[in-house]
Amino acid sequence: MNKDAKIYVAGHKGMVGSAICRLLEKEGYENLLLRSSSELDLRDQGAVQRFFAEEKPTHVFLAAAKVGGILANNTYRGEFLYDNLMITANVIHAAHDAKVEKLLFLGSSCIYPKLAPQPLKENYLLTGTLEETNEPYAIAKIAGIKMCETYRDQYGDNFIAAMPTNLYGPNDNYDLKKSHVLPALIRKFHTAKIAGDKQVEIWGTGSPLREFLHVDDLADACLYLMSNYNGKQFVNVGTGVDLSIKELALKIKAIVGFEGELIFDTSKPDGTPRKLMDVSYLQAQGWHHNIELEAGIQSVYASVLASGILDY
Ligand code: GFB
Secondary structure, eight states: OOTTOOEEEETTTSHHHHHHHHHHHHTTOOOEEOOOTTTOOTTOHHHHHHHHHHHOOSEEEEOOOOOOOHHHHHHSHHHHHHHHHHHHHHHHHHHHHTTOSEEEEEOOGGGSOTTOOSSBOGGGTTSSOOOGGGHHHHHHHHHHHHHHHHHHHHHOOOEEEEEEOEEEOTTOOOOTTTOOHHHHHHHHHHHHHHHTOSEEEEESOSOOEEOEEEHHHHHHHHHHHHHHOOOSSOEEESOSOOEEHHHHHHHHHHHHTOOSEEEEETTSOOOOSBOOBOOHHHHHHTOOOOOOHHHHHHHHHHHHHHHTGGGO
């Protein structure tokens, strides 16, 4: 990808898209093509076709998606399926019609079967039943993988796909009804500390295991793959290390400085018991993550404190 390549980052205002833009700008890619969702509704096939026909990007990072934590996924099930299917199909098909040189599609570790062996290898896709709480999102992301594969098979399009593990970082969502666990717990412990509360509620049993990757590391992996990888096989992106939700909660509690106790609300779902990525394929391509979880949470907490986002 040349420095003057016309690069469309779909979803540039989201956590992943904004991290990709920050990195591209830092690395001297200046010809970025960006549209907010109010300027271009990616669920609108005609609008997406016109946009690609007029702008003719050469490279596409497909980071646009309707995303959320376990509760949002399970509540807005129809929207998670429809919005993500439409965004994915419209952008990939328009990229094909506009003869985009290369496209990177971003999926999620929830594409794997709920009870797949661990760590999750790429070839475990479609070998079992999905986790119920995020089945709609997973089905849309699996459709995206298959579009990249089949457009390569039938048309020779150089469309690749990356499957990141659970992400956190700048521009995350701190709304407790929609957020993922890591920002939710930062907000809960911070609010409890300020209010002098004695307890913080953690959803589920605390026993599920999760792996967390800083979004700046994901952006780095995306640029690496866009520059170096042309395979049909989608690629896991993660750290290869996981911890329980209880261990995560204790880590965030210590970083925030909350001194009370944890209460587990077992009426809330646990979701998948474990989803640890096998990252050996990506590491064999030459990439490794940089930001360890402790340092990543510290930097995120410092920046959300400075931004005032936890005050409202
Ligand atoms: O991050 P999270 O919402 O998503 O939840 P998933 C991870 C685990 O943390 C679950 C527990 O076991 C939650 O029950 N948890 C504890 C909490 N306290 C909280 C809390 O206050 N808020 C939240 N949100 N969780 C999502 C999928 O699954 O992962 C998406 O639904 C996507 O489709 C994403 O794949 C990466 O890891 O369970």
